[in-house]
Amino acid sequence: MVLLHVKGKAEDQQFLYETTVAIGVGDLVRELVEIHNLRLRLQRLKMDGDDLAAHGPCKPPDKQGLDEDIQAEADGVTLPPRGPTYRKDPTGKRDGCAPVESAATTLRKALDDAATAASKRQVEMKKALTKRELMEHLDLVRGAVMIAYPMGLPEWDPVRMDLEEDEKPSDTPVGADILDAQTAQLWWAGKQMIPENKLSDHVGRNEKTKIVAKLQKKGGGAPQREAPISPEEHKAMMAYYHKRQARSISHWSPYDREEMKALESNDDDDYTNSAWANGNALKNHFSGVGNVSITGLGGRRGFN
Template identity: 40%
Template sequence: MVILQVKRGDESLFLYETSVADKTDGVIRDLVAIYNGRLKVQRVCMEMEELAEHGTMLPSEMIGLNDDQIEELKLVDIWADKCIPSGGFQFNKDPMTRRNGQQPKEHMQKVLENAMNDAKAMIDKKNVGLKKLMTLKIIEEALNILRGAVMIVYPMQLPPHDSIRMEFTNTEDLTGTQASKEVLEPSKAQLWFAGRQILNGKTLSEYLGTNDKTKVVVKLNQLGEGPPGREAVISEQLRQQMMADAYRRQEELKTLKIKSLRLKE
């Protein structure tokens, strides 16, 4: 099987196993799904950190308002009494005024924290991303761990407008957010190898050759971004080693020259 080292720009993200006989359509679809799935896990973990600190998300009409404004407008969070964390809560006001301040008790915070740590470790390139193959199954398992922890702490579920619940049901709206710039749109996603775009309707062998026991670098980008930069002919580690060898050789030549001059004297 051929191993694809998947990059976005100059950043290495994960390894993916496939075959040169596989259709390019399926490979590109899987790579985009894994890429976007990793981003989803990261987004959910970020929101779960806020959930553990400040409770469930306020209705959209209350976000950003202070207490006086909420009272003046007679707004009420009808979900506050419906979505109380298991074991009760302690009040911890959200300085960003996005969440209702009903922080879960410490032992329930720990449930969320442990799940986040486990999920992050499953997709973190520093831990496994460039050592262990990444699959859609791993992404789904990471999301299930997060989903399970939220269900333990909030057995009645989160409010329907909470971003975490929306992520779990794939109804999230990322419009206008930084996250929207990171996600790849499947219909516009592109895969490149050695300066060539890998097109749909082909087999990988048309681009990678017939050797099914190799490892290559491929790059994901989006229509309109233009071709990604080519990979360096040599790695940065090898370049530094070559420079060190050249410097050492230069010093050796200097030493030999000095010895030669002394002999002549």
């Protein structure tokens, strides 16, 4: 099986996928887009689901941000008694009707498992993703939500929308990273893979091939070339060589230290008169005019 390390626009948008060299590039792109969008969907569920387990469903859009206690006091109305699981949302976005603790624990566990399956950590564990696995986690979250709220969630609650809708509008911040299977592009080695070709036309017939490919929207151009080392490796190398230089300087003699200070403070351009700094040295050598000089111009200077 060919192992693809698929990367997206952001650093955390990457996963592993196994396929064969006989698959068409167009079919491969559709499969990768499905997994990419499913990962985003599970990540959204994790963020919205944690708030649901803590503070209950969302209020209607026209009441979000309003404090019910202050509003009831201003209107002279007495609010009905609240249940034992009431936990007020400090943001005023949710109604505070949290589920019972056992249902909330089940929901949090399903959300944590789904977020782990969709995280970048799977790449570090060298585990390839499948659509079936991600859909199973989505169903587990859906079941946990039904246990916590048997009567269902309001239609404006983001958890319900994440469970029912496969995609968000592209003009929203949430939908900005969602890809369209019909227009998405797959790039490898600085070139776009042609949808009409087989994968073997680009990577060869070896089933044990491993490649790093970029999945992105149409019109984005060639992906930016990746750095040869990661930022963490770069920091580690800088720290290592800084310590190494500090250790070597500690063993210098007083003369070497004075010499280094003199070199650091020397900003003159005397070196430009040296033979090794002359760009025409080779030409002068063969023309025989390398020793011609002019006096009276602040010193002897070579004539080119």
